[in-house]
Amino acid sequence: MQTTFTILKPDSIKDGNAGAIISRLEKEGFRILGMKMVQLTKPQAEGFYAVHKDRPFFSSLIAFMTEGPVIMMVLEGDAAIDKLRKLMGSTDPAKADAGTIRKQFAANIERNAMHGSDSQDTAAFEISYFFSQLEMV
Numbered sequence: 001m002q003t004t005f006t007i008l009k010p011d012s013i014k015d016g017n018a019g020a021i022i023s024r025l026e027k028e029g030f031r032i033l034g035m036k037m038v039q040l041t042k043p044q045a046e047g048f049y050a051v052h053k054d055r056p057f058f059s060s061l062i063a064f065m066t067e068g069p070v071i072m073m074v075l076e077g078d079a080a081i082d083k084l085r086k087l088m089g090s091t092d093p094a095k096a097d098a099g100t101i102r103k104q105f106a107a108n109i110e111r112n113a114m115h116g117s118d119s120q121d122t123a124a125f126e127i128s129y130f131f132s133q134l135e136m137v
């Protein structure tokens, strides 16, 4: 069993795709340990994506992630980290495999529907960045 972290990004909420994505996660066997809807502040988004702070897309990414509410979840499952990355598909939906969530719901490489942790270390950092033990069941 592993835990991983996901954010349904502002495009998913605006386009009314949150329910479909959560339903898909449940159908794929993930268990939701924690969930909340949040309007991220700029400092919160910048801290979360600090690893990308020197990339050319950083300021645009922060504007996108703070333009509307997000839904964040802690998910549990067998090999949950890799399983979620595969289910999400490539960062760029144009390169994502058929059947992936980004292929179905993402508009472009920035507005790409959801986030998923990419390793055990990042999952641990990302979960603790937004969730306390009391918020996970």
Ligand code: UDP
Pocket: 052, 057, 061, 090, 091, 109, 110, 111, 112, 114, 115, 116, 118
């Ligand atoms: N992103 C972007 N342009 C790029 C690469 C990434 O706008 O050229 C955004 C996109 O929203 C992506 C996020 O920055 O999901 C984080 O990038 P990363 O390379 O970590 O992709 P991910 O792990 O989300 O697939």
Ligand code: MG
Pocket: 118
């Ligand atoms: Mg990433």
